[in-house]
Structure formats: structure tokens, C-alpha cells
Amino acid sequence: xxxxxxxxxxxxxxxxxxxxxxxxxxxxxxxxxxxxxxxxxxxxxxxxxxxxxxxxxxxxxxxxxxxxxxxxxxxxxxxxxxxxxxxxxxxxxxxxxxxxxxxxxxxxxxxxxxxxxxxxxxxxxxxxxxxxxxxxxxxxxxxxxxxxxxxxxxxxxxxxxxxxxxxxxxxxxxxxxxxxxxxxxxxxxxxxxxxxxxxxxxxxxxxxxxxxxxxxxxxxxxxxxxxxxxxxxxxxxxxxxxxxxxxxxxxxxxxxxxxxxxxxxxxxxxxxxxxxxxxxxxxxxxxxxxxxxxxx
Amino acid sequence: xxxxxxxxxxxxxxxxxxxxxxxxxxxxxxxxxxxxxxxxxxxxxxxxxxxxxxxxxxxxxxxxxxxxxxxxxxxxxxxxxxxxxxxxxxxxxxxxxxxxxxxxxxxxxxxxxxxxxxxxxxxxxxxxxxxxxxxxxxxxxxxxxxxxxxxxxxxxxxxxxxxxxxxxxxxxxxxxxxxxxxxxxxxxxxxxxxxxxxxxxxxxxxxxxxxxxxxxxxxxxxxxxxxxxxxxxxxxxxxxxxxxxxxxxxxxxxxxx
Numbered sequence: 212x213x214x215x216x217x218x219x220x221x222x223x224x225x226x227x228x229x230x231x232x233x234x235x236x237x238x239x240x241x242x243x244x245x246x247x248x249x250x251x252x253x254x255x256x257x258x259x260x261x262x263x264x265x266x267x268x269x270x271x272x273x274x275x276x277x278x279x280x281x282x283x284x285x286x287x288x289x290x291x292x293x294x295x296x297x298x299x300x301x302x303x304x305x306x307x308x309x310x311x312x313x314x315x316x317x318x319x320x321x322x323x324x325x326x327x328x329x330x331x332x333x334x335x336x337x338x339x340x341x342x343x344x345x346x347x348x349x350x351x352x353x354x355x356x357x358x359x360x361x362x363x364x365x366x367x368x369x370x371x372x373x374x375x376x377x378x379x380x381x382x383x384x385x386x387x388x389x390x391x392x393x394x395x396x397x398x399x400x401x402x403x404x405x406x407x408x409x410x411x412x413x414x415x416x417x418x419x420x421x422x423x424x425x426x427x428x429x430x431x432x433x434x435x436x437x438x439x440x441x442x443x444x445x446x447x448x449x450x451x452x453x454x455x456x457x458x459x460x461x462x463x464x465x466x467x468x469x470x471x472x473x474x475x476x477x478x479x480x481x482x483x484x485x486x487x488x489x490x491x492x493x494x495x496x497x498x499x500x501x502x503x504x505x506x507x
Numbered sequence: 508x509x510x511x512x513x514x515x516x517x518x519x520x521x522x523x524x525x526x527x528x529x530x531x532x533x534x535x536x537x538x539x540x541x542x543x544x545x546x547x548x549x550x551x552x553x554x555x556x557x558x559x560x561x562x563x564x565x566x567x568x569x570x571x572x573x574x575x576x577x578x579x580x581x582x583x584x585x586x587x588x589x590x591x592x593x594x595x596x597x598x599x600x601x602x603x604x605x606x607x608x609x610x611x612x613x614x615x616x617x618x619x620x621x622x623x624x625x626x627x628x629x630x631x632x633x634x635x636x637x638x639x640x641x642x643x644x645x646x647x648x649x650x651x652x653x654x655x656x657x658x659x660x661x662x663x664x665x666x667x668x669x670x671x672x673x674x675x676x677x678x679x680x681x682x683x684x685x686x687x688x689x690x691x692x693x694x695x696x697x698x699x700x701x702x703x704x705x706x707x708x709x710x711x712x713x714x715x716x717x718x719x720x721x722x723x724x725x726x727x728x729x730x731x732x733x734x735x736x737x738x739x740x741x742x743x744x745x746x747x748x749x750x751x752x753x754x755x756x757x758x759x760x761x762x763x764x
Binding site for chain 2: 257260261262263264266283284285286288289290291294296297300319320321322323324325326327328329331333334336338339342366367368369370371405434436438440442
């Protein structure tokens with residue numbers, strides 16, 4: 212039943228040959244006017260659920276670029292089920308935009324009919340795994356395509372979590388046939404916050420399931436008592452440690468479509484292109500099979 | 508072991524109602540109090556929703572200032588949290604909230620400006636729809652014209668306010684102090700029509716009679732009944748204006764009672 216989906220992964224070598232960047236409203240016009248040399252952009256699905264100028268811009272942009280739809284509101288981990296209206300909105304956007312990729316998060320955002328506007332962590336239990344698998348199945352059936360599921364950054368863990376996050380994600384991919392959106396910055400942030408080994412995390416993910424990689428900046432917060440917490444705020448350049456982990460990820464997974472995310476204090480487009488060029492140099496090395504040791 | 512449902516309800520109560528005791532009991536200490544860990548998520552959540560409100564209510568934000576806006580938003584978010592992940596639709600109740608928010612009572616026009624901004628925000632995000640082609644109207648025989656019920660463009664909105672909120676909105680967003688100073692708050696009520704045009708979202712001041720006629724037409728009243736309520740309006744000209752501006756996207760004929 213799932214075998215056919217593996218073939219879709221081949222797309223990453225063609226349409227998504229190089230690094231893309233997250234597209235935000237403030238760069239719409241610059242992209243339309245200057246047509247920067249990138250193969251693709253990723254947008255937040257929720258930003259294009261209405262009509263008007265936003266959607267008209269995206270129609271223009273997608274004539275020249277592949278588009279990836281990255282959702283933040285589906286709440287795949289909700290115990291109370293998916294919101295059918297939201298699922299229908301995602302389908303409407305997907306039918307209009309004809310994206311190369313559709314992704315969501317390993318998290319939850321809705322409980323008791325209230326949307327919490329953040330990606331909250333799941334207790335990593337068999338019950339939660341069964342819930343997320345059910346909802347990924349439901350989403351893939353409804354959209355009639357494979358989706359990618361992204362590992363989150365997290366700032367808390369539950370006492371009753373039984374399954375390491377990397378095993379949870381790997382099991383999700385095996386059971387549903389979904390692909391994994393491996394956010395290397397999120398692995399770095401969560402590993403630092405919880406004392407995990409980032410290398411162990413990467414090693415547990417099945418290379419054949421990795422369909423996309425995210426890179427972003429994060430901030431470091433010093434707390435009382437000398438504790439340091441890393442916050443995934445997408446508001447700065449990718450740090451050297453995350454580039455190194457990215458290099459490790461490419462060594463393990465091979466070249467994978469890679470995205471630069473920047474959501475707060477969004478800089479001029481040139482800065483994003485510069486970060487994408489940096490990612491491209493790693494991708495080139497991964498393609499030619501050489502380890503990229505000098506760039507970090 | 509708590510169920511997923513129990514854990515999520517507890518965290519929801521912690522984030523929205525600040526009732527975090529049950530949620531904290533589920534979370535590992537690991538060097539930082541569970542309450543502090545939950546607070547990181549609460550901050551992100553309130554921050555994201557405040558930004559959503561600020562995007563819909565930029566003039567309100569400027570009128571009251573960032574600090575006041577954030578304080579009001581925090582209370583509003585607690586009492587009226589979003590019901591869906593489609594945040595373009597979040598904040599419809601904010602004007603009513605501001606009308607009853609005593610710290611803002613000295614700005615009598617604030618909730619009126621907010622109502623206008625919500626109509627503009629709705630217009631901005633409304634689905635696309637092609638304007639009604641007038642030639643399609645002639646398919647209906649002249650005898651049927653009175654029974655025509657128009658379908659308005661989804662971006663159309665109507666606002667009636669006791670203050671010149673359109674002038675205030677323009678002056679505030681343009682940061683035009685001279686225009687703001689010239690506004691006469693005692694100039695009487697205004698009747699406004701909001702619509703998304705090719706060039707962007709706009710607000711137009713129209714007469715009370717035009718406004719009543721347009722609201723009737725856009726709320727499902729058949730043409731003849733709307734005309735009967737608007738004697739002496741010069742309805743032919745007004746209707747031609749509605750057509751030219753693409754305010755209708757379709758019509759049906761009212762079936763005889």
C-alpha cells in the first residue's frame with residue numbers, strides 16, 4: 212500500500228535540487244520583481260486560505276518556482292481529532308497551489324476546541340503514537356498524497372513519556388508511509404535543552420524517509436541558576452553548530468531538499484539568499500560525495 | 508498514566524486560564540520548574556495571537572500604544588481564545604470587547620475604529636469571486652426584475668458609527684497629525700461601505716439612504732422590496748454604481764410566497 216510513495220522521494224533530486232527559503236509576505240514583491248536564482252519557496256499554508264493579493268502573488272510566484280506548503284495549524288497530535296474544516300482548507304490551498312511538498316508538525320495545538328497558536332510537545336507514549344498515526348493516515352487519504360512530518364523544538368518533557376522522540380518519528384514514518392521533515396536546528400535545540408545526543412537522533416532516522424531538511428537560527432536564554440535554554444525563534448542566521456549537524460545529516464541521508472526558515476525580524480531577501488547559498492555548498496559536497504569539513 | 512486527552516486539557520487550562528497545577532504535575536523538573544517551562548509556551552502563544560490581532564487592528568494599536576494594546580489583547584485572548592487555526596478569522600469579537608473595556612472608555616470612538624478595521628480585515632482575506640456580468644441580468648425578463656435577489660461580493664461590509672471613524676483610521680495609519688487635529692468628533696454619524704477592489708481594500712462614505720438600500724440588497728432582500736424602502740434615492744444611478752464596482756457576484760429570483 213505504501214510502496215508507491217517511495218517513488219515520490221525521487222522528486223527531491225529534480226524539482227527541489229537546491230536550497231529554498233521560507234517566503235513571507237514582505238518579500239512577495241521582491242521575489243516577483245527580481246526572480247532570485249532559487250529552485251523553490253516554502254510558505255505557511257495558513258497564510259493563503261483566503262483570497263485577494265496574497266494568493267494572487269503566490270499564483271505569480273509559482274509560475275517560476277516550485278512551492279512547498281508548510282502547515283502550522285492542523286494539530287496532528289490532538290486527542291480530540293482533526294478539525295475537518297481545517298483539513299478542507301488545506302486541500303483547497305493544495306489544489307490551487309499544486310505544491311511539490313506538503314508538511315506539518317509532530318505536535319498538537321488544539322484542545323477543547325481552543326487553538327493555542329503554538330506547536331506543543333506530545334507525551335511520547337504508545338497512545339500518542341497511535342493518535343498521530345491515525346491523523347497522518349487521515350490527512351494523507353484526504354489530501355490523496357504523502358505528507359512530511361517535522362520534529363519540533365521543545366522546552367519540556369512529560370514524566371510518562373516512554374519512547375525517545377527519534378524512535379517515535381521513525382515509527383510514525385514506517386506505520387503511515389509519511390516522510391520526515393528533519394529540522395536540524397530543532398534537533399540541535401531539543402538535544403541541548405534535554406541533554407540528548409543529536410548524533411543518536413540522526414542515526415535513528417531512516418534515511419529513505421527523509422524528504423526535506425529545515426535550517427534556522429535560534430536564540431540562547433540564560434536562566435536563573437545558570438541554566439541555559441535554547442529557543443527556536445527563527446530570528447537569526449544558522450549557527451556553526453547547526454551547520455555542522457547539517458553536514459552530518461547530509462552525510463547520513465544524502466542530498467535532501469533544504470530550506471532556510473526566518474520568521475521573526477525577517478531580514479532583506481539577500482540575507483536569506485546568502486544562507487541558501489551556504490546550504491547549497493553543503494549540498495554540492497554531499498552530491499559529489501566529499502565530506503565538507505572546511506566550511507564550518 | 509494520564510491519557511493524551513487529560514494532558515492536553517491540562518496544558519490548555521495552563522496556557523489559557525493560567526491554571527497550571529495539574530499540567531505541572533505531568534512535566535519533568537529537569538533543572539527548571541515545570542511552571543517556567545509552561546510559561547515559555549504561554550508567552551509564544553500570547554505573542555502569536557497578539558500579532559494576529561495587531562495585523563487586523565493596526566489603527567487601534569497606534570491609537571492606544573503598544574503597551575496598552577498588549578495588555579488589552581492579553582485579557583481578550585484569555586476570554587475569547589481562537590476556535591480554529593485559521594487566524595485570519597480571529598478577533599471578530601475584539602471591537603465588542605473594546606467597547607466594554609473600561610480602561611479604554613476615554614477613547615469613545617475606539618470600538619468604532621475597531622469595527623471598521625475588522626470589516627477591512629475581512630475584506631482583505633475574503634475569497635476571490637468574479638463580479639456579476641450585467642448581461643446575465645437580462646436573462647431575467649423585465650417582469651422579474653423586482654424579484655432579483657443579489658449575492659454580494661464576500662468582501663463587502665457595512666459599518667455605521669457615531670464618529671468619523673473612517674477619517675480617524677486614515678489619519679492614524681498615515682500618521683498625519685494635521686488631519687487628525689482637523690477631525691471634528693462632533694460632526695455626527697457616518698455610514699460606510701467596505702470593499703476589496705483590484706487596487707486593495709477601501710472604505711467609502713455614503714449617505715444614510717444609500718447605505719440602507721445597499722445593506723438591504725446585500726442581505727437578501729429582493730430588488731423591488733429594497734426600492735420600496737428607498738423612495739427618491741435615484742436608485743438607477745446607485746445600482747449602476749454597485750454594478751460598476753463589482754459589488755454583486757450573482758443573483759437568484761425570489762420565488763413567489
